[in-house]
Amino acid sequence: MPRLNSPTELEKLREEIKARRPPRPCISISSGTCGRARGSEAVITAFEEEIKKRGLKEEIDIKVTGCLGFCEKEPIILVHPDEICYLNAKPEDAAEIIQGIKDKKVVSRLLYTDPVTGEKIEHESEIPFYKRQLRIVLSLNKWIDPRNIEDYIIQGGYSALSKALFEMSSEQVLEEVKEANLRGRGGGGFPAGRKWKETKNAPGEPKYVIVNCDEGDPGAYMDRSLMEGNPHSVLEGLIIGAYAIGAHEGFIYVRQEYPLACENLNWAIKQAEEYGFLGENILGSGFNFRVKVHRGAGAFVSGESSALMSAVEGKAGEPRFKYIHTAVSGVKGRPSNLNNVETWATVPLIINKGADWFRSIGTEGSKGTKIFSLVGKVNNTGLVEVPMGMTLRQVIYDIGGGILKGKKFKAVQTGGPSGGVIPEQYLDTPVDFDELTKLGSMMGSGGMVVMDEDTCMVDVARYFVNFLCEESCGKCIPCREGLRLLRVILNDVCQGKGKEGDIEVIEEVAEVMAAASLCALGTTAANPVLSTLRYFRDEYEAHIKEKRCPAKFCKDLTSFYIQPEKCQACLICLRNCPAGAINGDKGLVHWIAQEKCSKCGICFEVCPPRFSAVVKLSGEPIPEPPPPGTKVIRKKEG
Amino acid sequence: MEEMIALEIDGKEVKAKEGMTILEAARGANIEIPTLCYHEKLKPYGACRICSVEAERGGRVRIVAACGYPVEGGLLVRTRSPKIDRIRKVIIELVAPLAMSDGGISGELRRLADEYGADIHRFESRLQVEPTRCILCGLCVRYCDEVMGGHAIGFMGRGIERRVVFFPERASRFCPTCHECYEVCPTGKIAAETDGSIFPKFSIDDFLSGKM
Numbered sequence: 001m002p003r004l005n006s007p008t009e010l011e012k013l014r015e016e017i018k019a020r021r022p023p024r025p026c027i028s029i030s031s032g033t034c035g036r037a038r039g040s041e042a043v044i045t046a047f048e049e050e051i052k053k054r055g056l057k058e059e060i061d062i063k064v065t066g067c068l069g070f071c072e073k074e075p076i077i078l079v080h081p082d083e084i085c086y087l088n089a090k091p092e093d094a095a096e097i098i099q100g101i102k103d104k105k106v107v108s109r110l111l112y113t114d115p116v117t118g119e120k121i122e123h124e125s126e127i128p129f130y131k132r133q134l135r136i137v138l139s140l141n142k143w144i145d146p147r148n149i150e151d152y153i154i155q156g157g158y159s160a161l162s163k164a165l166f167e168m169s170s171e172q173v174l175e176e177v178k179e180a181n182l183r184g185r186g187g188g189g190f191p192a193g194r195k196w197k198e199t200k201n202a203p204g205e206p207k208y209v210i211v212n213c214d215e216g217d218p219g220a221y222m223d224r225s226l227m228e229g230n231p232h233s234v235l236e237g238l239i240i241g242a243y244a245i246g247a248h249e250g251f252i253y254v255r256q257e258y259p260l261a262c263e264n265l266n267w268a269i270k271q272a273e274e275y276g277f278l279g280e281n282i283l284g285s286g287f288n289f290r291v292k293v294h295r296g297a298g299a300f301v302s303g304e305s306s307a308l309m310s311a312v313e314g315k316a317g318e319p320r321f322k323y324i325h326t327a328v329s330g331v332k333g334r335p336s337n338l339n340n341v342e343t344w345a346t347v348p349l350i351i352n353k354g355a356d357w358f359r360s361i362g363t364e365g366s367k368g369t370k371i372f373s374l375v376g377k378v379n380n381t382g383l384v385e386v387p388m389g390m391t392l393r394q395v396i397y398d399i400g401g402g403i404l405k406g407k408k409f410k411a412v413q414t415g416g417p418s419g420g421v422i423p424e425q426y427l428d429t430p431v432d433f434d435e436l437t438k439l440g441s442m443m444g445s446g447g448m449v450v451m452d453e454d455t456c457m458v459d460v461a462r463y464f465v466n467f468l469c470e471e472s473c474g475k476c477i478p479c480r481e482g483l484r485l486l487r488v489i490l491n492d493v494c495q496g497k498g499k500e501g502d503i504e505v506i507e508e509v510a511e512v513m514a515a516a517s518l519c520a521l522g523t524t525a526a527n528p529v530l531s532t533l534r535y536f537r538d539e540y541e542a543h544i545k546e547k548r549c550p551a552k553f554c555k556d557l558t559s560f561y562i563q564p565e566k567c568q569a570c571l572i573c574l575r576n577c578p579a580g581a582i583n584g585d586k587g588l589v590h591w592i593a594q595e596k597c598s599k600c601g602i603c604f605e606v607c608p609p610r611f612s613a614v615v616k617l618s619g620e621p622i623p624e625p626p627p628p629g630t631k632v633i634r635k636k637e638g
Numbered sequence: 639m640e641e642m643i644a645l646e647i648d649g650k651e652v653k654a655k656e657g658m659t660i661l662e663a664a665r666g667a668n669i670e671i672p673t674l675c676y677h678e679k680l681k682p683y684g685a686c687r688i689c690s691v692e693a694e695r696g697g698r699v700r701i702v703a704a705c706g707y708p709v710e711g712g713l714l715v716r717t718r719s720p721k722i723d724r725i726r727k728v729i730i731e732l733v734a735p736l737a738m739s740d741g742g743i744s745g746e747l748r749r750l751a752d753e754y755g756a757d758i759h760r761f762e763s764r765l766q767v768e769p770t771r772c773i774l775c776g777l778c779v780r781y782c783d784e785v786m787g788g789h790a791i792g793f794m795g796r797g798i799e800r801r802v803v804f805f806p807e808r809a810s811r812f813c814p815t816c817h818e819c820y821e822v823c824p825t826g827k828i829a830a831e832t833d834g835s836i837f838p839k840f841s842i843d844d845f846l847s848g849k850m
Binding site for chain 2: 299301316320321323324468469470471472473474475476477478480481482483484485487488489508509511512515516517518
């Protein structure tokens, strides 16, 4: 492919690709990391073989795309042009789907079934999970094979770059982004336009633009999905930003744990260079820009801007002072503008559609959409893109389909290890940067972990503190030693060894960590503890004072007990107990020898719901086992 | 003529050169700010946070590390306040178990513990850390890198697993004739562990066979 040398050549190419592609059915198969984990590669092979076998190569196309967001239903198959959506596709479905395309019939058994109405839904856009979303950043994923730049071009790709380079001055581009009030999607929510301007105006050359793809919050993966599924959108945003700022060199920091994102990104860079979107004299504009991929070495802390820049320089990913902003003194002491993947991918949309359009979506202080990873104890898990200002309740119930197994909602954790939990009384809070901060949590990069009544909030805090004990760089004392102490205390509390005064010690140490730590990881490291304390202090107190875990989750404070009057001596728990702790026989009531019980919970899980004889006890005495030879009281069936 | 910047530290007007840090400006005016990881020959590092001070500008108060914060005209600095004292006390209490030797601590850390009323045993039994005598200030690592050019000492591990290590290949060449790190180590750990005299001559083979 010869390099494109003008906007006209780009438009000509777009028309040419359209003309080259005959209108015929296309089967797109999602195969991002989540799709692959659920067997998409075998599905792709099955479709290819089926098409070959039937000699349909000239009649039906196959397209391998990135993640479509409805992760638990992956791999997802979309049959274009009608957008018939098949979920949880398996290799053995290939023949039936292809026959369906030939016969112009829908394979009803593979459609989404509405859990409430039982109705079969044909089109992706009508499935409740997708229906309430506003997919603008993720919208192209379903149309694009990330390794084929022409797929991106045919969807209007690089038109924003062409517009920026030829119809706008660099100042106008910057003003447009400022005007749009695009706030950083990586965590801080700092206005991107202001940051760009700071780098642009900072003295010193060269200037750098950088993509932060070190997403590492437990349960968050929206950046991975974008980088895997639509890498050109990130590249296009980055090149536009470089033009606005006056940078000719850029870095893309991708975490080591994202091999597919790295692969697809490298493809994208290579193709963008070939087509003339990267390198010297981009699209004949005279603007030059090159980009290097920097693979991380697996460190959460490298998502912090100064640590990331140290890593890009080849040093250990440890934060340094930011009293002089990295926008002014970043990589090698040069002005460096860092934004995360989602932020960069939003830029082409703003340039194409304008700041007014972008500002028409969202709330007063937070414009546009935000992608969330909706995970945890919720029915529909996946990536959810919604306008800012949608309430937590709408996200969790309307899109997420409510809590798993009809359990009671307890809290939603947002913002990852720097964020906090939000309890039920705030479910009607509109989700935006400022509202979540007010509640003691934060937007963060968009992780949303739903928790139900069985979740112990002290254990949640302990989980995040453990995570940070390993992921802090360990450089400064308040963060490193503060986390070490919090970990000990939270472990003690969960094990029933908490002491009076522990809560006060936690608060005292948390204050010092927040005030004196070197970087944002440290200053926010106590947030998971502080926010669970803020809303669930009673759970901490129950653990410490009554040695009781209200959620009956903490092993050391919970026992399993078989209610003799309900036990039907079915032998199921007895046979499944890995510790051999259950006594009893056919016709004889079962009982648990507490000293042998490892509290794995298997008996609780396997006891048939119609008996529900096994219960969890916490903070109360365990009743004596029934006298030997106690016979069951037969429950009348039906 | 270099531009002088006027700021206020603890109510006293202080003049400082542009590019100086709060710590340098304060020391120039004989105002004490405690430090543990600072060394005048080294780049500011900001690990111990004991030099935290309150810096007020435009009515906004921030807690900053004096060793790294550049002076600004009109900046109001408070080197002591109830909050600053609390921060320093807790930092000492958190780090003391690491610095422990024969049931106590010594040197500057001991002096600071007394000054800020820190109970050095407060978290000792709870934390159960190995009293390595190393508070991970990084002075040895940075002195070896920045001043001596030896690059023989480094950090290993992350988070609470962080520790200081000698790189055998480099250390076997540089250390026997240097020993400068003995002097910068605030707890005397390095001198003590290497017998206080000569760094043993060891080779990579000794290291791998466990002799070192």
